[in-house]
Structures are given as C-alpha cells and as structure tokens.
Amino acid sequence: MKLIKNKYIPRHTKPFIAFHWINAISFMLLFFSGLPLLCEGFGWIYDYLGAENVQTFHHIMGVIFFINPYLGLVFAWKGYRRMISEVATFSKRDLTFAAKFGPELIGMEVHGLAPQGFYNGGEKINIALQMIACGILAFSGMALWGSDYFSSDLKPWLIAFHSICATIAFAASLGHIYLAVVVSPGSVKGMVDGSVDIKYAKDHHSRWLAELVNNGEISRKELNDALAKYR
C-alpha cells in the first residue's frame, strides 16, 4: 500500500463508500417519509406529496434499505468484515475511550485518551446500535408491509418496535453526522474518496497505523516522512 501524494492513507474501498451512502440516504428518506405517522407536526409531508405516494415511496426505499447490507456483505466484504470483527472485539479500552470522550464533543481537547484502532470505542457502539436498530427496522417494516401474513396479535407490536427503532436510529445518526462533520472533519474525506489525512489517522486511529506497519502494508519510513511534514 502506498500513501497518496505522500499525505493521504487509503482507509475505505470504493464499494464500501457506495454502500455507506446508499444506506445513509435511504435511511434519511425512510425516516422522513415515515415521520408523518409518528409526529403530527410533520403531516404536511403527506399534504404536499400525497399520503399514498409517500407510503409507496417508503416501501420502495425500504426494499433498497433492506437489501443494501446484504449486497455490501458480498461486494464490500472487506469493509463489512472489518465492522463486524471490530464490534465483536469491543473491549475495556473502547469503553474507557467512549466514557472520556465527552468534552471533545464541544471542541475541547481531551488528553490521555487511549490510542484507538480502525474504529474507536464510540464508533463501535454506534455501529452495534445501528446494526440492531436497523435490523429490527428492516424486518418489522417488511412485516408491516406484508402484514396479511402475520398474526393479528403481532401487528400493533410491529408498529411499536418499528417506531421506537426509527427514533433511536435517527437520534444516533444525528450524533454520528455531528461527530464526522463538526468534531472530526478530517474523517469525512474517508467517506468521499476513501483516504484520510495521515495526521488525522495518527491522532485518531494510531493503533490502526501501527497495525498497518506491523503487517508490512506500509513502511515505517514512509509513515514517518509523511508525518514529519506536520512538525
């Protein structure tokens, strides 16, 4: 692996980025096309676009949202395996990080944060939470849509699970966007062209860099040369 322009380090593959954005966009469109039923204040969405159109749109987006991760598992296998294995190896280190991270949210620097791997503790929590919430959303959504096939005792619970998961997943996604865009803007490039600034990687994911060096994917010299420019 080579650094790009001696400055940027590849982090995500193109297919992985594509699946991320399909997921993100369909998620937001699903949330806002479902919202009129959860929140009276958003009834105007139905009024402007027509209730039936918005509901049909919700179902079509739902299909995309449902199959997207399965396609991802096949066509961006590396990135998805990484997410799963990172979540599976959640450790005390991650918990300490997440607990101490607070003040960074409002732009203060926290010293003595444990060095982090490919994903930090907060990201791992976010990934795990979204996997669960979106999993329930996708399945309860499909079940609601084809509700003729389900027992009638189940249906009101499906509505309840669907809306609580939508709420949780939406609030979490706002936090995720805030962290990316406001707190660590350096990370956004990773979801645009797939590479991140080496300094950003060093500050936020130093154990990942160490891992790359250990695996021989990048030479220590190249890394140090690139980092030297920042001194």
Add this chain to the structure above:
Amino acid sequence: MAKEVVMLHDVSRCSGCRACMVACKQWHDLPADMSTEFEGEYQSHKDLTSTTYNLVKFNERLDSKGKFHWDIIKYQCMHCAVPGCAEGCPKHAITKLEHGPVVINEDLCVGCDYCSMNCPFGIPKLDEKKHKSTKCDMCYDRISEGMMPSCAKTCTAQAIDFGYKDKMLEIANKRLAELKAEGHEDACLYGTDGENLTANMIYVLPEKPSVYGLPEQPKVSDGMYLWRDVIKPIGKLASGGALLGLAGMMIVHSMVKSQDEEKNTDEKGDHIKDEADKE
C-alpha cells in the same frame, strides 16, 4: 350525554337470507364484490372487503354427535366501547360518537391501515382506489335522521334489531333466557354482560363465540398503547431534542474552537480548519 343506541343481532333468529348485505350495499352505494371464487359452499365472501361492510357468514360445522350445523352470523364492525381502531389512528380520523357509532372521517384518513392492525377483529379494510379505510358506520347518517340502520330496517326475520340501549338489553336478556330454557347450554351474549356494553353492536349467540369465529376475550393490544402513550411522545421529544441539541452543540463547538485559535494558532488547529474548508 346523548342516549346510547345499540344494534342487536339475534343469531338464533337469523335465516341467512342476506337481505341485510344487500341493504347495506344499497344505502352506501357499494358495488357487488365478485372477487371470491365459488367453492361449493353457502359462504359468499371469505371476509369483509372495502365494498362489503356487512357479511353474513355461513360456517359449516359437525358437532360432537356428528350432526351438521350452519353457524350463521351477521359479521361487521362491533362499534366497541373502547375502539382500538380509533385509539391507534395516527391521524385521529376515527371517532366514537357519543351515542355509540364508531365512524371514519375519510377526509382525515391517510390510508395507513393501522386501524385494521389495531382492531381486535381486523374489521377496517383499505379501499385501494381511494386509499382510505372503510367499515360499517352504523348508518350514523340515517340514525341522525331518526331512521333505522339500513340492515336492521330490512331484516326479514326480525333477527336484527336497533334502538336505545335499555330496550335492546332487555330484548337480549329475554332471548338469552329463552335459548337457555330450550337447552342451549353455551348460549351467551356478546358485546355485553347483559348490563354494561363493551360494544354498541351486540349478539345473542346460541353457541360459544369461538364457534362463530369471534374472539372470546377481544382486547385492544398493549402494543398499541405502548406506541401511542410512550413511543410517540418519546419519538417527538427525541427527534426534536436531537435536532435542537445538535444546533446548540455546533454553536458551543465553534465558540470553543475560535477561543482556542485566538490563544495559539498552532498547527493542529490550522490543519483541522483547512481540512474542514476543503470538505
């Protein structure tokens, strides 16, 4: 409070002539529904549809002695005292009127079908063309003009009755006593305990409710109340709160950052800033 009205179907008197089905369609201008295939039974439609608010069911049954029975019942909305359909409608499009009928307001309905999912009987049916929910409205428009519901008016066997609560309960209790006296051990009333109403549609049944496909203990799901009383308020708070909180944090964040930069324009600050400019 307005005086409550009740519709009564005495199953033991019903001859299964289906005049009430036709009368219902007539009053509501509903087309014939030819969607069900003929399967060699007297049962016409399998279930209510968006153009069939009232269905006379013909269940075929062999009793324990091997004797054949037709269990006939006029099936329709129960006009529940606590209607799950109305309680769980996100648009508040369904109203329980003071005197009893449960009525859908088409103008408010958005066709989400939640009412059908929240009804213990699954009564409301979505009209695909209009994208509105439909069901028996107890002919509330006729009632308000002092008329009988169309089905009750037309009944050829005096099995359907309609009137004020006290009168209907009196009739129901009397008929129940007669059935018991005739040896129908399982005879019962449905929609009432004989005194209080759990629905403004009541039945006199010669057999257990389950024989007619009715749930023994119809109950509005706790899942609906969880959604309505807990999740909806939280959903509003959480979504709104998250958006507001986000705006607040962005302001604080930019204030803290700009303070930092005034103090020392160190490399890290600059670097993050021009990185942000690029995005």
